[in-house]
Amino acid sequence: MGAGLSGLVAADLLTRAHLNVLVLEARDRVGGRTHSVRMPAETSAWTDLGGAWTRPHHTEARRLAEELGVARFAQYVEGDGLLDLGPRGVERLAEPSPMTGAARFYDGAQAMSHQLAARLPAGSIVLNAPATAIEVAADGVEVRVQRSIQACETFSARAVIVTLPPRLVAGTLNFQPDLSPQFRQTLLDMPTWMGHASKVFVRYREAFWRDQGLSGFALSGRGPLEEIHDVSSPDGQLVALFGFLSGGPYWRNQTLEQRQQAVIEQLVRLFGPQALTFLTYHEMDWVQEKYTSTAEDAAVPLADFQYGHQAFEEPAFGGRVFWAGTETSAVDGGMLEGAVRSGKRAAYLVQATLMD
Ligand SMILES: Cc1cc2nc3c(=O)[nH]c(=O)nc-3n(C[C@H](O)[C@H](O)[C@H](O)COP(=O)(O)OP(=O)(O)OC[C@H]3O[C@@H](n4cnc5c(N)ncnc54)[C@H](O)[C@@H]3O)c2cc1C
Known part of the structure; x- marks a missing residue:
């Protein structure tokens, strides 16, 4: 069942x-x-609204994917991460990304x-x-x-x-x-x-954060996104940042427009003014999925x-x-x-x- x-x-x-x-x-x-969708719809770039990454120790999942011909690619980890914890402002994290070794699947x-x-x-x-x-x-x-x-x-x-x-x-x-x-x-x-998770995706024309020596990874205590990653496709058809919306009712009770504005403001704070010029904004809230989540x-x-x-x-x-x-x-x-x-x-x- x-x-x-x-x-x-x-x-x-x-x-x-x-x-x-x-x-x-x-x-x-x-x-x-x-749940993998083409993003943008007319391309062959798949992105994951739900589960996405495997790690090197996920041997059974990786073995299954290989047997099924579902190929994976390494998560982009070049450059520094960012820490956005409050009064000290945004700090750069020079140590290796915690996403090192993580991989996604080309077809989701x-x-x-x-x-x-x-x-x-x-x-x-x-x-x-x-x-x-x-x-x-x-x-x-x-x-x-x-x-x-x-x-x-x-x-x-x-x-x-x-x-x-x-x-x-x-x-x-x-x-x-x-x-x-x-x-x-x-x-x-x-x-x-x-x-409890809600995934937010913001598409851009170019991965401008990479030009600044940033990997796109960020941890934030200020939100609305608490953990951010670069989810661009390797072929460049999708250029995007994704983040988990901070949990709890606060952001869920805001309108889509309010959340979008707050997310873009956060991305500008973290990655600079180029983050203002985005292409599209998408959300997937798993709390609303009655065949996954309970109250x-x-x-x-x-x-x-x-x-x-x-x-x-x-x-x-x-x-x-x-x-x-x-x-x-x-x-x-x-x-x-x-x-x-x-x-x-x-x-x-x-x-x-x-x-x-
Ligand atoms: C936002 C998000 C991000 C994630 N990120 C990662 C990640 O990066 N890496 C990772 O390893 N994992 C991740 N996961 C977890 C991963 O997706 C799950 O571990 C995995 O998909 C669970 O598979 P499952 O078959 O155990 O459960 P499910 O996928 O939940 O399958 C249960 C099935 O039962 C069906 N069902 C429910 N009720 C009924 C009913 N009454 N009758 C019949 N069918 C029913 C559901 O529709 C569903 O298809 C993430 C999950 C989410 C939601």
Whole structure:
């Protein structure tokens, strides 16, 4: 259940193990928290509104991308970063960029999901199919999908892999029999990684910051953007800075025009007057995405959360329900890497259980 990266990795492995697989996906597209768009629309420059980078230690995600022919390129890290923390003004950071070693994908991170989906047998993915309930019986499961008040469908299977973010599992799926109160609480306590994030993109004609010996990377305590990166495409079709909007309700409660003005003022403060002459301004707010975030996810998580839990490592409900999704991975939980690892783990557990 869920055609994000973890669900598609699991579906791919199980299909190759000769099991019949059906992936139910609530959205009208695959990829979940990866969503890559052409920017500008008429070019072949892809940019990521969701997950984007892998790091050298993300070995499973990188191996998968290579196998699927999804090529990556190194993040631009030449030059100094900037620190914008308040009274001391803007400072240059001469040390190597924290983005050294990070890479993005030419066709965007969603390309991995598209490639996995393309190699599944026709009809394996049902889009626009939001699951609302899982009923477990001795010999299998029934998954209810509610497309509208009138349109309810039931799908039967020997087992189901649930890949939704844990808070959505607890908050939107009705289990028969019910989840234990302790496990439900564990799920509710697990923030949806990046569920609070809003990405802002500002396109320019030229990467003028590079001419000033700046990498485009900046950390800011003043906002509105708290972390800024150069997301230009290597072929120069896209020249852009992107930043995460500071969390919390303040900026969300402003109008688009107010946010845009404040962002451009910040970029002028950091990168100089050339930042005033931008081409286009874009936003993607994941808090608004009901198939990713819950109301609790709008708040910025207080500390780095340790994802994964022993309960995800085992089949549930007598071997009828399995867990995947990046938050269920103890290794790189939250990342693309965690999604790939969790999908593989769930697929191997399903095989071991059903083929026993
Ligand atoms: C803004 C942002 C920036 C990020 N940056 C990075 C990065 O740079 N590097 C990195 O490694 N990771 C990053 N991530 C995280 C990365 O995108 C995720 O780890 C990964 O995409 C998660 O995949 P998943 O399959 O576990 O979950 P998801 O992609 O969330 O997949 C779950 C799927 O379930 C579907 N679904 C939800 N409810 C239902 C339902 N009721 N019935 C059926 N289907 C349902 C959803 O639509 C979705 O397709 C970022 C994420 C965001 C949002």
